[in-house]
Amino acid sequence: MKTQRGFSLIELLIVVVIIGIIAAIAIPNLLASRRAANEGSAISSLRTYHGAQATYASTYGNGNYAGPTTSMTTQAFSDLASVNLLDDVLGTGQKNGYNFIGGRTASTSTSPAQFTGYALMIVPFGVTATGTRVFSVLTDGVLYSGAYGDIVTTISGGNITSTGGAPL
Numbered sequence: 219m220k221t222q223r224g225f226s227l228i229e230l231l232i233v234v235v236i237i238g239i240i241a242a243i244a245i246p247n248l249l250a251s252r253r254a255a256n257e258g259s260a261i262s263s264l265r266t267y268h269g270a271q272a273t274y275a276s277t278y279g280n281g282n283y284a285g286p287t288t289s290m291t292t293q294a295f296s297d298l299a300s301v302n303l304l305d306d307v308l309g310t311g312q313k314n315g316y317n318f319i320g321g322r323t324a325s326t327s328t329s330p331a332q333f334t335g336y337a338l339m340i341v342p343f344g345v346t347a348t349g350t351r352v353f354s355v356l357t358d359g360v361l362y363s364g365a366y367g368d369i370v371t372t373i374s375g376g377n378i379t380s381t382g383g384a385p386l
Contacts, residue, residue, distance in 0.1 A: 256315035256349045260337035263308055263318065264355045267335045270303035283322040283333040290336065294320030315340050315348025323378055332357045332378045334371050342366045361386040
């Protein structure tokens with residue numbers, strides 16, 4: 219009679235437990251890396267948006283920026299994508315775990331045109347959060363970051379004002 223050699227059930231269970239411990243250590247780091255990459259992409263996308271708005275105002279808008287004048291929507295991004303100033307993915311208003319919205323005010327005889335853009339996490343909380351900060355950019359090109367709900371931008375009376383957040 220032949221004797222068969224192999225791993226015992228206890229040895230296999232020990233290997234499975236070790237793999238589980240390694241996974242428990244590695245997965246949170248992987249998720250944190252993904253959130254950091256999404257945030258970097260959001261910052262870069264808002265910088266691209268700022269440059270596209272400046273180009274739009276000087277070439278298509280006669281001094282005015284793209285987007286709606288009464289609310290913040292994805293229309294500003296789709297308007298810029300329609301004239302090939304933004305790529306089609308960013309033009310949808312959603313990219314790498316962030317939603318992008320923008321708004322503007324028109325120029326008047328007493329005030330210049332202004333615009334703003336926001337990057338908001340698609341999933342703001344929990345294990346599957348797509349980022350830990352929100353970002354905004356104003357006409358002057360300064361990027362602001364803050365926790366979810368920290369940055370408040372309002373469009374009223376022909377002016378765009380922003381409160382909260384810290385400049386990057």
